[in-house]
Amino acid sequence: MSGKNNSKNSKEIFKEQFNNDAFRILSTILDLQVELFSPVEFQTFSKYLSWIKHNPLLDLGCGNGTYAMAFRKEYPEIEVIAVDSNKELLKDFKNKLKNNNDEKIKISHWHAGNEPAPLLAKKCRSALLRLVLQDVFNPVAILRTLAEILPTESPVIIIEEDDSLFQIDPECAAFRRVIDIWEAYVVKHSVSSRHMGRCIPRMAQEAGLEVVDVHLLAHSNIRLGTERLMNFFKLSVELFYALDSTLFEEGEAKYLLTELDSFVSKHGRKCFFLYPQVVTIAKVI
Numbered sequence: 001m002s003g004k005n006n007s008k009n010s011k012e013i014f015k016e017q018f019n020n021d022a023f024r025i026l027s028t029i030l031d032l033q034v035e036l037f038s039p040v041e042f043q044t045f046s047k048y049l050s051w052i053k054h055n056p057l058l059d060l061g062c063g064n065g066t067y068a069m070a071f072r073k074e075y076p077e078i079e080v081i082a083v084d085s086n087k088e089l090l091k092d093f094k095n096k097l098k099n100n101n102d103e104k105i106k107i108s109h110w111h112a113g114n115e116p117a118p119l120l121a122k123k124c125r126s127a128l129l130r131l132v133l134q135d136v137f138n139p140v141a142i143l144r145t146l147a148e149i150l151p152t153e154s155p156v157i158i159i160e161e162d163d164s165l166f167q168i169d170p171e172c173a174a175f176r177r178v179i180d181i182w183e184a185y186v187v188k189h190s191v192s193s194r195h196m197g198r199c200i201p202r203m204a205q206e207a208g209l210e211v212v213d214v215h216l217l218a219h220s221n222i223r224l225g226t227e228r229l230m231n232f233f234k235l236s237v238e239l240f241y242a243l244d245s246t247l248f249e250e251g252e253a254k255y256l257l258t259e260l261d262s263f264v265s266k267h268g269r270k271c272f273f274l275y276p277q278v279v280t281i282a283k284v285i
Contacts, residue, residue: 022242023088027064029235033131034066036224036232037277040217041130041159042074044279051126051155055079058124060112060146061132065093065105071128072102081120083110113141117149125151130159133203134196143207150284156209158280162197165216167274170267174259177252178233181240184247197278209282221273227264229273234260 045052055078059068062082072080082105084090093107108118113136127146133139146156163182168175179194186194193199201211221229234257241253263271 022239025235025239025242027089027092029232029239030063031066032232032235034070036228037217037219037275038067038070038074040219041277041279042071044215044217045075045157048155048157048281049075052157053078054125054154056081056106056124058083058121058127058146058150060110060121060127060129060142061085061135062090062093062107064089065096065107067130068093068105069096069100069102072105076104079104079106081106081108081124083108083112083118083121085109085111085114113138113145117145122149124149124154126154127156128159129157131161133158133200134160134193135191137191139196139199140203140207143204143209147208147284152284154284155212156204156282156284158200158204158282160196160200160278160280161194162276162278163194165197165274165276165278167272169272172260172263174256174263175233177256178237178260181247182236185240185244188244188247197276200278200280204280204282208285210285211280211282213281215279215281217277217279219275219277221269221271226268226271226273229275230260230264232275 053075057071057078057080059071059080059082062068062084063086065082068080068082072078082093084093087109090107090109097105097107106120108120110118110121127150129142133142136142143156143158150156163179166179182194185191201214204211219229237253237256237260240247245253
């Protein structure tokens, strides 16, 4: 693959191949991820606040900006430089900022790993990558770019999923099928991995970063509610169908949504549903 293709991310694939339905669903998913998972993530970040408070922080792969705005609300003393390679998502972010009027958030377009870093990014003293590296072709190249532009000792926080850690009890065949479709999408479109969480420590070291710590965050239906957590996966079904309907048998997407609803109705809080994240804390050396 060429360098350009190696650094292309799935958000760009959405733009190139599919209609506005995929963007609409993706934006909803990004918002829901922040609503469901950011409180526990912020608790973890607080342990390193004295380290990451050196301004500004680079939010690489900021998407539609919902997370950056929540981060600023939680840590008002930290300035955020938000960058993404997808201009449509950045457009949504800029529209949100018109109503937010937060002068400590700066937005820039950057195709990291494929073009020189913008001046704003070069001014950063820490970096955050949240659910980004699972969607790029060459995660190590992205991390290596950070190692090159950030000063020595700068912290780099990386949050990723690892679907092998997902747990649901009693077993739900429809849920497992959603995971299989995710795997099929990863293979077909050559994005990096749905097992990215476990790979990050190794990749960070390959990129010239030193891994300081690793945290496993457990998001369960006990705290979030079964319906709210399952809705995240229902939206994933809709997104994958909008991106590539050939991954599904005829009528399967509607069937899966119905089955996931049935599971929630039948089991409610009596089931156990776990969505974990792996947080890697690294630094530039």
